[in-house]
Amino acid sequence: MAQARPLAGLAAALCVPLLLGGCVGSPGESPFEFYRQITGKALEGRTMPPGLDQATPNLSTVPQRPxxxxxxxxxxxxxxxxxxxxxxxxxxxxxxxxxxxxxxEGMAVVPAAPPSPARLSAAPRIGTGPATLLLPGTEAPRIEEAAPEGPPPGLTAPAAPDLATPPSFPSIAPRGR
Known part of the structure; x- marks a missing residue:
């Protein structure tokens, strides 16, 4: 029993760093990195917060009741x-x-009601015929009723396979021995 206590203390001393290492989600989140951020080189060159040069306030004094x-x-x-x-x-x-x-005080600054919606002018009617908005001196383009050409042969998909015939497999037979 006397030897179990030092071993238990040694096991606890070895387990604490392992448990703290498990707290790491990314390299900047480890407990050791946190300690370095609040005490190490990260603070060099920074201006110190105001009031650090003054004496610590006495928190036991209570101000007068308002x-x-x-x-x-x-x-x-x-x-x-x-x-x-x-x-x-x-x-x-x-x-x-x-x-x-x-x-x-702010009654004159803040309006009592929201602003009225914006008034929009009516859009011109769209005709059903050819383009109606042409520049002066231009004519409507002529539309030819020609059949569209298909894509070049290099851009077409290959023909669909015939699924009615059984597939052909390569021969595995050994060559002339």
């Missing part, structure tokens, strides 16, 4: 919140009048 404002402003805010809560209980019916916008 003032709560006058009681009348708090009561007015509470009344407005209660009215909004009561109004939100019933859903708005379609076609109901929209309430006025509240007066805010």
């Amino acid at each position: 003032s709560r404002g006058p009681a009348s402003a708090r009561a007015e805010l509470s009344a407005m919140l209660a009215a909004n809560r009561a109004a939100s209980v019933a859903p708005v019916m379609p076609g109901a009048p929209v309430p006025d916008r509240p007066a805010t």
Whole structure:
């Protein structure tokens, strides 16, 4: 039992690097590369974040509580919140009048309604005859009703094989011995 403890410690010391090596998805994601990025040459030449030259703040001090404002402003805010809560209980019916916008600083900047859709002019009618849009002094091209020529013989596909006849296999017989 006494010898098992050092062996267990040695096994754990050997398994930790193997387990950390299993964390690697790509070369830049290994724990060792992460440690090098936060402590090594990657930081050389970079400007340090602001405030590192100042003393560490004392987190045990608590700032003074902010003032709560006058009681009348708090009561007015509470009344407005209660009215909004009561109004939100019933859903708005379609076609109901929209309430006025509240007066805010940006009221003049933000439009109350979306812009109207763009007005497009009507497109000219397309005739069923030959081309109607010709330059002045030009005529419509003459279309000849000739049969189209096929592709040259080098570009055509080979003829389809006759599937009714059995395939021919090469002979495997030995040649004159």
